[in-house]
Amino acid sequence: MTNEKNRHVIPGEVIVSGNYRSEQNTFMEGNKIVSSIIGLSDIRDGNVRVIPLTGGYIPKDDDLVIGKIISHSAMSWQVNINSCYDGMLPASDVFGRDFSSHSDDLTSKLANGDLIVARIVNSDRTRDPLLTISGRELGKIDSGELLQISPSKVPRLIGKRGSMIQMIENATNANVTIGQNGLLVISCEDSNGLIKAINAIELIEEQAHIANLTDKVNEMLESKSE
């Protein structure tokens, strides 16, 4: 099957015509596959998708996100996940199945303004996306530096199979938690390493569309290590 190089596309631009499947950010118009967004086209095994270069975060199942508690009701917390939909974290997820709205106080576990790492369990857009914080590496964030980048640049920051972020982590000894919604938490015991990691991430955000970014970031990380 063809594996065409990435191409720059804008909304309405025909990516390919013929026998292909339309995937993310594309639609069919007759037998043509058209982009609906500004981005880079990607054709793989007959599937056509466009990697966006701009736009907000749309919740997807199984995404890891970083959110901020904004309010709570008797049964659940409302979480701002940097999207047009607020996340919902049910109280039973934190208190367990024997949760009772009479005896348990939600604010005792998570108060307004607390940051959490959560996973999206269910998001069908008819209701607010459902979150969970039970799982490895999930839960309340106690320390670290919070950084925000454009959600469309998250894949670039992670790199192919995590290559980019691993490189930053190895060079700076920092631990970076990346939320798919563009929020990240960096924790590092060494303050120089922390600054270096932040600079590297800012560089990636600024120049996400440039080729050979990995080399550039690597250069930057090494240049300041003396």
Next chain:
Amino acid sequence: MGGRDTDIVLLDENGIRSDGRKVNETRKVSIKAGVLKNANGSAYIEFGDNKILVGVYGPRDVHPKHMSDTNTGILRCRYHMTPFSVGERKNPAPSRREIEISKVIKEALEPAVMLKQFPRTAVDVYMEVLQADGGTRCAALTGASVALADAGIPMRDLVAGCAAGKAADTIILDVNNEEDQAGQADLPVGYMPNLEKVTLLQLDGILTSDEYKKCLEIGIDGCKQVYEIQKKALQDKYFAKGDQNNG
């Protein structure tokens, strides 16, 4: 309309218009995408002497809540002229004309924007006319679709706008303010060039059916020219620096 008496020569014997253009020539159009930091998407457009700034927010929560639709997102547009956009100070309160233009621009953008993907949300488009010189609705529409694309809102196609009209008994492209005031007809067209669909069509004045057909035809031609500039504005912002992305 209806050819008001004026001392301006709209078309001279060589077929040159009052501002030096030929009959089938648009004004100079320039667009810059992503000019505002606080909006999700933005564009600044100069369409001849029209200067319009567009900001897009969204998709975001709908307020007031009762306006939200559980089946689809909604599009809200505000076209507004600043008090200093015209010769005599314009009252900043929304006028009957501005409300109408907001509505037609909204309806012209709706076929392009794929709002079904964002139920219960709203996309807000704010268009501020900083300087007006005839044909602002087409210019605002053109700028708005660039700003929507810049905001990353999925669209079937960009919408380009350009007016055609009749002045001095001749069909002309891209009617300016003088030609609008003293001319005989004005036909703004909104067009999706890739899908080949018209999304905005209004007519002020009187045209015979042959004239109308010709007007629409050159109006669509004008839109195609404007579309190339829209495309370039987006490419300049997103793809100008560096090479193809393959690292």
